[in-house]
Amino acid sequence: MSSRTSWIPYALIAPSVLFLAAFFLVPLVQTVWLSFSGDEGLSLVNYQRMAGDLNFSLAIQNTFLLTLVVVPIQVALALVMATMVSKLEKGRDIALWILTIPLGISDLAAGLAWLSLLQNTGYLNSALYALGIIPGPVGWLSQETPWSLFAAIAMAEIWRATAIVLVILIAGLQLIPKEFSEAAEIFGAQPWTRFRRITLPLLKPSLQSALILRTVLAFEVFAVVYALGGRNFPVLAGEAYTWQNENQNYGVAAAYAVLIMAISLAATALYLRVLRTRPEQLP
Amino acid sequence: MTHPVPFRAIAVAAALFGGVSAAQAQETIFYSTQLRPIEEATKVRDVLLKGLSGKVIYVVDEPPAFAVRMKAETQAGKRTASVVGALHGELQPHVPADIEPIDDVAAKLKDRGIPASLMELGKLGTGHQQYIPWMQATYVMVANKQALQYLPQGADVNTLTYAQLQEWAKNIVDKTGQRRLGFPAGPTGLMPRFFQGYFYPSFTGGVVTTFKSPDAEAGWNAMKELWAVSSPNSTNYNFMQEPLMAGEVWIAWDHIARVKEALTLQPDQFVAFPAPAGPKGRGYMPVIAGLAIPKGAPNRAGGVAVIEHMTKPETQLATAAEVGFFPVVKADLPPNLAPGIKLLAGAVDATQNAKDALVSLLPVGLGAKGGEFNKVYTDTFQRIVLRNEPVKDVLESQAKVLDALMKDTGAPCWAPDKPSQGACPVQ
Numbered sequence: 001m002s003s004r005t006s007w008i009p010y011a012l013i014a015p016s017v018l019f020l021a022a023f024f025l026v027p028l029v030q031t032v033w034l035s036f037s038g039d040e041g042l043s044l045v046n047y048q049r050m051a052g053d054l055n056f057s058l059a060i061q062n063t064f065l066l067t068l069v070v071v072p073i074q075v076a077l078a079l080v081m082a083t084m085v086s087k088l089e090k091g092r093d094i095a096l097w098i099l100t101i102p103l104g105i106s107d108l109a110a111g112l113a114w115l116s117l118l119q120n121t122g123y124l125n126s127a128l129y130a131l132g133i134i135p136g137p138v139g140w141l142s143q144e145t146p147w148s149l150f151a152a153i154a155m156a157e158i159w160r161a162t163a164i165v166l167v168i169l170i171a172g173l174q175l176i177p178k179e180f181s182e183a184a185e186i187f188g189a190q191p192w193t194r195f196r197r198i199t200l201p202l203l204k205p206s207l208q209s210a211l212i213l214r215t216v217l218a219f220e221v222f223a224v225v226y227a228l229g230g231r232n233f234p235v236l237a238g239e240a241y242t243w244q245n246e247n248q249n250y251g252v253a254a255a256y257a258v259l260i261m262a263i264s265l266a267a268t269a270l271y272l273r274v275l276r277t278r279p280e281q282l283p
Numbered sequence: 284m285t286h287p288v289p290f291r292a293i294a295v296a297a298a299l300f301g302g303v304s305a306a307q308a309q310e311t312i313f314y315s316t317q318l319r320p321i322e323e324a325t326k327v328r329d330v331l332l333k334g335l336s337g338k339v340i341y342v343v344d345e346p347p348a349f350a351v352r353m354k355a356e357t358q359a360g361k362r363t364a365s366v367v368g369a370l371h372g373e374l375q376p377h378v379p380a381d382i383e384p385i386d387d388v389a390a391k392l393k394d395r396g397i398p399a400s401l402m403e404l405g406k407l408g409t410g411h412q413q414y415i416p417w418m419q420a421t422y423v424m425v426a427n428k429q430a431l432q433y434l435p436q437g438a439d440v441n442t443l444t445y446a447q448l449q450e451w452a453k454n455i456v457d458k459t460g461q462r463r464l465g466f467p468a469g470p471t472g473l474m475p476r477f478f479q480g481y482f483y484p485s486f487t488g489g490v491v492t493t494f495k496s497p498d499a500e501a502g503w504n505a506m507k508e509l510w511a512v513s514s515p516n517s518t519n520y521n522f523m524q525e526p527l528m529a530g531e532v533w534i535a536w537d538h539i540a541r542v543k544e545a546l547t548l549q550p551d552q553f554v555a556f557p558a559p560a561g562p563k564g565r566g567y568m569p570v571i572a573g574l575a576i577p578k579g580a581p582n583r584a585g586g587v588a589v590i591e592h593m594t595k596p597e598t599q600l601a602t603a604a605e606v607g608f609f610p611v612v613k614a615d616l617p618p619n620l621a622p623g624i625k626l627l628a629g630a631v632d633a634t635q636n637a638k639d640a641l642v643s644l645l646p647v648g649l650g651a652k653g654g655e656f657n658k659v660y661t662d663t664f665q666r667i668v669l670r671n672e673p674v675k676d677v678l679e680s681q682a683k684v685l686d687a688l689m690k691d692t693g694a695p696c697w698a699p700d701k702p703s704q705g706a707c708p709v710q
Contacts, residue, residue, distance in 0.1 A: 054662055120516060121529050136461060137531070142515035143669060230470045230519050242470070245347045248376075248654035 035254035046251040059234040067218040070157045074214060078165035086173050103163040111227025114156040143232040156224045165210045172206025208275040216264040236260050310338045311585030314364035316373055317572050318606055319343040326605040335592050337585050346373050353381045362579040366586035371571045374414050375407055376651040382575040384411035388587055395594050396613040405573055408648040414573030415590050418608035421569050423555050423630040425542045430533035440556040441633050445505055448559045452512035464513040465532030469521040473538050475657035480568025480643040485561030489700040491707045494685055495678035503667050503674045510668045539627045543607045547623030555630035557637055564641035567634050641699055648694030659685045682709045
């Protein structure tokens with residue numbers, strides 16, 4: 001019996017491992033290789049061109065700014081939403097279902113939905129015009145209005161991707177035994193103290209997963225930015241796309257891809273270290 | 284926007300991806316980056332390809348996917364398409380690896396009356412015919428009739444200058460409070476072609492050699508003034524027909540295929556006319572789509588038959604009437620054109636026959652660097668006009684990039700630059 005069980009798990013995961021190796025690891029290695037190849041063998045020429053490009057520092061700046069603004073707001077919002085949903089007695093499923101609707105929408109579709117709200121002839125301008133606040137169409141998404149463009153992209157991203165954090169945190173909240181909170185309540189702990197001293201520490205593993213997932217995805221942000229701002233708001237993934245498809249220089253595009261991967265890996269390592277949970281702290 | 288997937292499309296996909304079986308070997312797959320929208324592709328299938336004896340399957344793809352597929356099939360040693368249709372610039376990177384010389388087909392089509400200059404373009408800088416010109420287009424200006432009342436005194440849309448265009452757009456700003464001149468400067472807009480085929484030739488009489496000349500400096504300063512009265516959303520526009528139809532833009536420059544919808548849907552609302560002239564003339568760029576035979580075509584004879592059929596004068600006229608691309612052969616347009624197409628034809632005709640017309644040909648010999656060539660012009664635009672960097676400094680530094688690119692590819696000058704020995708120099 002034991003000899004049989006020893007290989008069964010391996011056999012079961014073999015197909016997915018093979019699949020990942022063929023369709024993920026191989027292209028990954030090829031991309032890294034492509035990014036380091038120049039006219040005469042190995043070289044850093046692609047990275048030099050990437051760093052020397054007029055949009056490079058802007059793309060780095062925009063991507064980090066967006067991540068630093070969007071991810072904390074999403075986590076805070078998701079914490080509030082998760083706590084409220086878990087307190088609901090009735091209609092909990094319906095509330096959760098409604099809150100997670102954006103999860104089912106592709107990011108490009110979400111970007112286009114926000115575009116129809118915010119473009120010159122969009123619903124926002126129509127509403128403001130009908131209320132007599134503006135005399136004619138106002139541009140919110142042009143390169144001459146960088147702050148409203150940034151706000152629009154941040155808002156669309158927050159709307160679109162807070163739900164995934166919410167789902168992870170709700171699952172985490174459900175793992176925390178009620179007894180801890182009840183015991184604290186008997187000893188007179190106020191709700192805020194209970195949240196800070198009990199819920200938050202015990203939620204750390206879920207927070208870690210949610211942060212890693214959201215941060216990595218935030219560094220890859222593309223479709224929403226592309227739909228709303230085109231190239232007015234350069235981000236790293238957008239530059240990779242432009243170098244691949246418009247400039248047709250696959251080497252520089254690969255360099256961007258490798259850079260995004262390095263940043264994502266670094267962020268993941270940071271979260272794993274800062275938010276590590278010792279086994280005895282687990283609920 | 285969803286289009287119903289017709290049964291035929293599924294069959295085509297099955298034929299392409301499932302491999303070509305023996306029974307299907309008689310079919311000819313015609314693979315194209317042109318006439319992609321479902322309405323146009325349907326016209327090709329149901330009207331333009333009618334009358335061919337063999338079975339032809341028309342398959343379309345986006346240009347980047349086309350490039351990847353052509354290269355991938357060469358690497359795999361397995362070809363599916365027997366004839367390909369694409370723009371001049373899209374075919375260029377596939378010489379000599381992916382398409383074969385077709386001097387024999389060119390010889391067969393001698394009596395078609397395709398101008399020698401176009402046939403020469405089809406050689407793509409080599410000694411042999413690489414593609415047969417298929418259809419042509421160009422870029423025009425389109426204006427909403429509401430804008431015409433603001434035309435400067437004495438200005439005629441058909442002989443407009445850049446200074447008058449600026450004044451016109453400024454009048455509109457002054458009177459309506461909105462910047463309503465629009466350019467397709469979005470991510471997939473054709474703005475690079477504006478600089479290469481219109482702006483540079485009109486202001487400097489060249490494209491590469493005059494890149495950082497004093498004329499170019501003056502031109503960029505004029506461009507900054509033009510931009511000040513252009514819609515700030517221009518950097519979001521890809522197809523000008525959309526902001527034109529929405530009324531957001533009243534005057535626009537774009538490829539005829541990208542304003543066609545506005546003109547065909549509301550022919551009473553718009554006028555079409557040639558692009559403006561600068562100090563050196565009225566620069567304009569013809570756009571040529573060509574038909575080529577890929578290397579290792581499974582049904583070469585079928586591919587050649589498609590080329591022969593598509594270049595027949597009657598097919599060429601049907602192409603103009605059905606999809607709004609103009610003939611490459613000598614043929615008079617029929618009087619029963621749709622009103623929108625007629626507007627376009629009029630503007631194209633006025634452009635070609637303008638007294639000060641200055642033809643700017645498509646870049647030749649850049650190979651796979653065509654994208655980076657475009658980038659030189661868009662980066663220059665971005666730095667001078669959008670980021671307000673000093674004109675002279677930007678032209679100096681971008682000229683170095685351009686010079687390196689030309690030396691790297693060894694591409695000789697093309698019109699309107701004077702012919703060069705070796706790589707086209709930036710003076």
